[in-house]
Amino acid sequence: MARIRFDSRSELDLVAILCLVPSLLYVLAMFVYPFLYGIYISLQPKKRDAGMFSNYVAFFNDAYQYNTIKTTFMLALPTTIAVVLVALFLAYGMRRGIWFERTITTILVLPISLGVVFLSEGILGFYGHNGWLNQLLLAVGLIQNPLELTHNSIGVTFSLFMQNFPFCFLMLLGYISGIDPSLESSARMLGAGPWTIFRRVMFPLIAPGLIIAFALVFVMSFAVFPSAVMVGQPAGSTRTISIAAYQQAFEQYDMSYASAIAVIMGLCQLAALVVIVLVRRRMTIATTMGVGKR
Amino acid sequence: MRGRMWKLAIYLFLLGFILNLLGIVTHVVVSSFAKRWFGKPLPPAFTTDWFTYAWREFELSHVLFITLFIALAVVFIALAIGFPAAYVLARRNFNAKPVLLLLYFLPLLIPQMTYGIPLATTLYGFGVGGTVLGVILAVLVPMVPLAVFILLPFFEQISLNLEWSAQMLGASRMQIFRRILLPLMLPGILTAGLLVLVNTISNFELAFLLAGGGSQTLVVALYYNVFAGGVRPVYSIDAMAVIYMCTVMAVLLVALRFVRPTQMVFRLDGKRN
Numbered sequence: 181m182a183r184i185r186f187d188s189r190s191e192l193d194l195v196a197i198l199c200l201v202p203s204l205l206y207v208l209a210m211f212v213y214p215f216l217y218g219i220y221i222s223l224q225p226k227k228r229d230a231g232m233f234s235n236y237v238a239f240f241n242d243a244y245q246y247n248t249i250k251t252t253f254m255l256a257l258p259t260t261i262a263v264v265l266v267a268l269f270l271a272y273g274m275r276r277g278i279w280f281e282r283t284i285t286t287i288l289v290l291p292i293s294l295g296v297v298f299l300s301e302g303i304l305g306f307y308g309h310n311g312w313l314n315q316l317l318l319a320v321g322l323i324q325n326p327l328e329l330t331h332n333s334i335g336v337t338f339s340l341f342m343q344n345f346p347f348c349f350l351m352l353l354g355y356i357s358g359i360d361p362s363l364e365s366s367a368r369m370l371g372a373g374p375w376t377i378f379r380r381v382m383f384p385l386i387a388p389g390l391i392i393a394f395a396l397v398f399v400m401s402f403a404v405f406p407s408a409v410m411v412g413q414p415a416g417s418t419r420t421i422s423i424a425a426y427q428q429a430f431e432q433y434d435m436s437y438a439s440a441i442a443v444i445m446g447l448c449q450l451a452a453l454v455v456i457v458l459v460r461r462r463m464t465i466a467t468t469m470g471v472g473k474r
Numbered sequence: 475m476r477g478r479m480w481k482l483a484i485y486l487f488l489l490g491f492i493l494n495l496l497g498i499v500t501h502v503v504v505s506s507f508a509k510r511w512f513g514k515p516l517p518p519a520f521t522t523d524w525f526t527y528a529w530r531e532f533e534l535s536h537v538l539f540i541t542l543f544i545a546l547a548v549v550f551i552a553l554a555i556g557f558p559a560a561y562v563l564a565r566r567n568f569n570a571k572p573v574l575l576l577l578y579f580l581p582l583l584i585p586q587m588t589y590g591i592p593l594a595t596t597l598y599g600f601g602v603g604g605t606v607l608g609v610i611l612a613v614l615v616p617m618v619p620l621a622v623f624i625l626l627p628f629f630e631q632i633s634l635n636l637e638w639s640a641q642m643l644g645a646s647r648m649q650i651f652r653r654i655l656l657p658l659m660l661p662g663i664l665t666a667g668l669l670v671l672v673n674t675i676s677n678f679e680l681a682f683l684l685a686g687g688g689s690q691t692l693v694v695a696l697y698y699n700v701f702a703g704g705v706r707p708v709y710s711i712d713a714m715a716v717i718y719m720c721t722v723m724a725v726l727l728v729a730l731r732f733v734r735p736t737q738m739v740f741r742l743d744g745k746r747n
Binding site for chain 2: 192195196198199200202203204206207210211212213214215217218221266269270273274278284286287288289290291292293294295296297298299300301302303305306310311312313315342354355358374395396399402403405406410422425426429435438439442443445446449450453
């Protein structure tokens with residue numbers, strides 16, 4: 181077999197390259213090219229005489245626009261932390277199986293099947309001003325005035341939690357139940373308590389999966405669009421950056437400005453990603469030692 | 475003792491989660507059967523008219539067909555080009571591997587809105603925007619990497635020794651693939667297929683940016699009708715949402731019969747016992 185050697189570690193032969201090519205071409209043509217094209221058109225503002233960066237300047241000079249970054253972070257970060265912590269707690273507790281495991285997993289996965297519009301309608305109805313929750317709490321006498329849980333950031337956070345939790349939970353459950361149980365048994369044999377087992381044995385093994393889950397949930401939360409429109413207050417407290425981009429693109433038909441906002445959004449994501457990768461790098465060292473292979 | 479508290483906490487959380495889910499789902503379902511409903515615990519009268527209304531007015535048979543067609547096409551292509559890539563990424567070491575992994579990771583890590591807008595501009599430029607093909611091409615962008623990253627750990631769990639032994643015994647590449655990798659990868663393929671399928675049906679942003687009149691998927695059609703406010707009664711939108719839920723749930727439940735989500739990561743050690 182013809183072997184293309186880049187260096188002594190390289191194990192790419194012709195078949196391997198052929199295996200990679202279709203998906204690689206796809207990603208290059210449908211993701212990298214449009215992405216670069218987006219950056220290019222963002223530098224071609226609608227007003228011809230304005231400078232190359234006038235879209236970016238306009239964005240950062242307009243509080244109505246640049247505040248969307250803060251709004252988005254304030255929605256995405258707490259949601260992500262909550263989703264990951266709860267999913268970790270549940271998945272860890274369920275790693276060796278519990279009663280009705282299959283039913284429970286099915287129920288936890290079900291919100292995926294609801295879809296964002298159904299979820300929004302349900303949240304608006306159930307948690308809304310006249311919703312069942314408020315009616316119940318009023319009837320019991322726990323509250324005097326209905327709680328305002330929708331059309332604000334609480335509603336959006338809630339909607340995001342319901343959307344992202346099942347995905348995160350499934351990932352972590354798969355990851356955690358894939359860890360060799362004998363590691364845990366050995367630790368217990370050697371006298372480690374549950375907390376020590378978690379902290380010294382299991383957590384380092386879970387960490388890489390946890391980081392990936394964190395990154396994915398953060399991305400999904402950061403991009404929040406439909407639920408911010410439907411459950412939130414799209415003109416005010418939940419005007420996220422994707423709403424700003426969408427409005428420029430499909431309401432103002434200014435693709436150049438819209439692309440600039442999209443690029444800014446991407447940069448914020450990448451900044452978060454860099455932080456996550458740095459944390460991951462610190463953690464994988466522990467993992468490699470823990471598993472003892474590779 | 476502490477173990478029992480732990481279990482109790484888990485069950486309490488599950489109870490809360492289930493009650494909340496039940497509340498949300500029941501509310502929409504009740505609303506879809508309500509004649510009129512305002513401010514009361516339950517609507518005064520029930521009717522199934524909204525379902526026939528939604529089916530007729532929103533052309534749901536067409537929308538459902540399009541949605542399933544798009545979803546199946548995406549699953550097939552994502553698996554067909556994701557499977558070999560995942561294999562190579564799991565088994566081989568080469569210099570460009572970290573770069574490649576990052577490249578596959580980016581469509582998942584960057585919000586769909588970010589690349590969706592320039593992607594939509596590009597695809598409309600090529601004349602496929604607003605068509606079924608355009609939606610398939612766009613939705614595939616995050617789904618191919620998703621398939622790759624779901625399949626990757628499944629490949630890693632299959633011992634290389636199996637492939638080596640087979641090779642030792644004179645099996646060809648094709649035989650190794652067909653007789654060893656494919657059967658052992660079945661849980662992985664099913665899991666990836668299932669997650670890609672469900673994610674495609676529920677994908678909103680990309681389908682939304684690229685959908686035209688005849689290529690709206692169910693979620694997109696639903697979203698547009700929510701904002702056709704005043705024209706569409708909220709009950710009919712809830713009826714459509716219920717139809718959406720039933721469709722996806724059917725797919726999900728059928729798929730869950732074949733895939734155990736708890737065994738998403740295939741354990742070869744466990745099989746031996």
